[in-house]
Amino acid sequence: MVISKWGKKLFVTSMSVAxxxxxxxxxxxxxxxxxxxxxxxxxxxxxxxxxxSSVASYGHNGAVSNAISKWDAASSGISFxxxxxxxxxxxxxxxxxxxxxxxxxxxxxxxxxxxxxxxxDVTNGQNYQIATVTLDAGWTSGLDQDQRFxxxxxxxxxxxxxxxxxxxxxxSGEHWMKSGAFKMTSPSSIDLAHVRxxxxx
Ligand SMILES: [Zn+2]
Ligand SMILES: [Zn+2]
Numbered sequence: 001m002v003i004s005k006w007g008k009k010l011f012v013t014s015m016s017v018a019x020x021x022x023x024x025x026x027x028x029x030x031x032x033x034x035x036x037x038x039x040x041x042x043x044x045x046x047x048x049x050x051x052x053s054s055v056a057s058y059g060h061n062g063a064v065s066n067a068i069s070k071w072d073a074a075s076s077g078i079s080f081x082x083x084x085x086x087x088x089x090x091x092x093x094x095x096x097x098x099x100x101x102x103x104x105x106x107x108x109x110x111x112x113x114x115x116x117x118x119x120x121d122v123t124n125g126q127n128y129q130i131a132t133v134t135l136d137a138g139w140t141s142g143l144d145q146d147q148r149f150x151x152x153x154x155x156x157x158x159x160x161x162x163x164x165x166x167x168x169x170x171x172s173g174e175h176w177m178k179s180g181a182f183k184m185t186s187p188s189s190i191d192l193a194h195v196r197x198x199x200x201x
Contacts, residue, residue, distance in 0.1 A: 033167040034177070035198050038109075038122035040089060041129045044078045044160055044199045050088035058094040058137035062145070063152035066185060071156050074192050076198025078160065090159055097138035097171045104140050104181060105151045108132040108160040123163060131159040146183035150176055153187060159199045165190065 037182075040047060049068065057059050068080050085091065099106050109117040109128040118129050133155040140148055153176040165171040165178040174182040176191045187195070 016102075029169065031063065032123050032163070033169065034163050034165055034171075036161040036163060037124045038117075038127050039161055040131055040159060041127050042089065044075075047080050047090050047159075048083035048088045049080055049092065050083055050085045053096070054094045055135065055197040057091050058096065058135070060094045060135045060137065060140075060148060060152065063135070063148045064092050064133075067148050067152040067156040070153060070186050071195065074187060075196045075199050078195065089129060090133070090156075092133050092135070094135045094137050097136065098099040098135060099136040099139060102139055103136060104143070105133065105135045105155040107155045109135070111171075119158075120200045123182060124201055133159065140181075143181055146185055147181040150182050150184045153184070154179075157187070157195070159189065161193055162191070164196055165194075 027077045051061065051064055055064055070082050072078055080090075107119070108131065109119065109122050109126075110130040110132070111117065112129045117126055122128060133152070135148075135152060135155070140151060143151070157177045166177050171178065171190050173188065173190070174180075174184060175188040176182075176184060177187075177194065
């Protein structure tokens with residue numbers, strides 16, 4: 001009788017250890033290191049995107065489609081619909097060696113007036129109306145398709161309010177939101193935890 005009582009108690013204790021580990025893994029810190037306070041106006045459930053013909057010309061249309069569909073599926077708080085260039089508040093472009101040396105992709109934040117907003121200002125709470133994502137076919141020419149998928153997913157992650165996961169306190173492992181060119185066609189569980197923290201559950 002005594003032995004079985006101890007056995008039961010030990011089992012319960014190891015269960016609660018496992019549960020707290022799960023809670024740590026699934027949670028995302030909410031500090032500005034990894035999540036921007038500022039947001040795209042209208043919110044993430046109302047993003048209209050438009051893809052410039054340059055994206056298909058440079059062969060990055062599959063990467064953009066994948067980024068949209070994977071982030072759309074990440075949270076009930078995120079929804080993308082396609083629209084024309086004037087209605088869209090997220091616009092995709094590609095070019096060859098249009099970004100600074102070695103930069104694979106870039107996200108820009110703007111008011112409707114065309115005035116650009118610094119990424120740091122968005123991190124600190126400035127909302128913006130238009131985002132642009134530019135993918136560089138020159139600097140990504142040596143990458144394989146999975147790496148191009150990550151590049152587009154990474155930039156859309158910035159639009160959705162994520163910062164870089166190598167920022168302290170850094171997340172180890174490979175993530176769409178960690179700078180680099182990982183062979184990842186989907187966001188990691190840590191990526192998903194952050195975007196859900198930002199936009200809902
Ligand atoms: Zn984090
Ligand atoms: Zn980045």
